[in-house]
Amino acid sequence: MEETISLKEIFSVLKKRILMILSLTIAFAAIALLVSYFLITPTYKASASIVVNQEENVDVSALNTAIQSNISLINTYKIVMTSPVILDEVAKEMNLSLSSSELAEKLEVTSEADTQIITVTATDTSQAKAAELANTTVNIFQNEIPELMNLENVKPLSLAETTENPSPASPNVALNTAIALVLGALIGIGLAFLLEYLDNTVKTEADIEKRIGVPVIGVISHMTEEDMQSNRQYVPNTERRQVRRDYSGQKKKTV
Structure with missing residues (x-):
């Protein structure tokens, strides 16, 4: 059942x-x-952005093709930006004793779909250091990418800024x-x-009916010793009052 x-x-x-x-x-x-x-130690985030521009002297008819070409390069730029070639220079510039892999863990490189914008977000226990790390990474990437890929179509779009009372990101x-x-x-x-x-204990009559499938006919109440003593005191008092009433009635009848 x-x-x-x-x-x-x-x-x-x-x-x-x-x-x-x-x-x-x-x-x-x-x-x-x-x-x-x-x-948990609070951490702060700061972001800087760069834009991948089309090359100079591009024919207007080929402008859309140039933009699509730049967008296809963004994934490559994202990998280069977190590579040891860039991050080792960042560590030297900021006098950090961190390896390129440790710096990469502090950086997040993202790009908006169908855009030429790359955003670098740095995370640190200090907002000022986070902003400095993001800006330094962008600047060094801008300086190194022409030599690495023979391109000059990367320019800063916005730099990371600090506030007086920053709210921690985490x-x-x-x-x-x-x-x-x-x-x-x-x-x-x-x-x-x-x-x-x-809990399989039996507490109520319904529990008994549910377990054995037999209806409860009667219930024997449990009386404590205090209940019995109170009943003993109450019944004699009632009887005595009844006796007095009966006796008073008989006396009146006799008179």
Whole structure:
């Protein structure tokens, strides 16, 4: 026989375990908040852009072909920009003791679809260093690419800038806390239903009917010793009052 669960039973389980669910939700959110603020080092991003222009003295009729040719070169430029040929010069220019592979991990080179623009995004624990890394990479790439590929069609479009009160790109405290809240709630709800599923104790008459398939005819109430003592005190008092009433009535009749 397949067991089904009603919506009422679901809410009953949630209500029964509400404290556990809320505790897990709050605990996960608090942990994420503390980790985001105190354990994760904030990082900042700065971006610089270059534009791949068409070559000079290009016929207007061949302009579209030249643009498409420049776009096809962008993927090549992206690889060259993060190569040791460029990044070793960047490290020398900035007096960094980092290898080209370590610098490449701090850089992200992207391009918009069907455009001639390449964006270099640098990440560092300091916004000023991130901006300097992005700008230096763009400048050295512009200086080195003519010799590497015999091209002179790369020009800076925008350089990275710093602000007075920069907001860190990572960690995103609000996002981390929201994710932790949802995760804590889901784990709490899942744990509540798991505990309810594993709980095979009999608590009500309905549990007995469900397990043995026989209807309950009667219920024997459980009486504690305090209940019995209270009943003993109450019954004699009632009887005494009844006796007094009967005695008073008989006396009046006799008179």
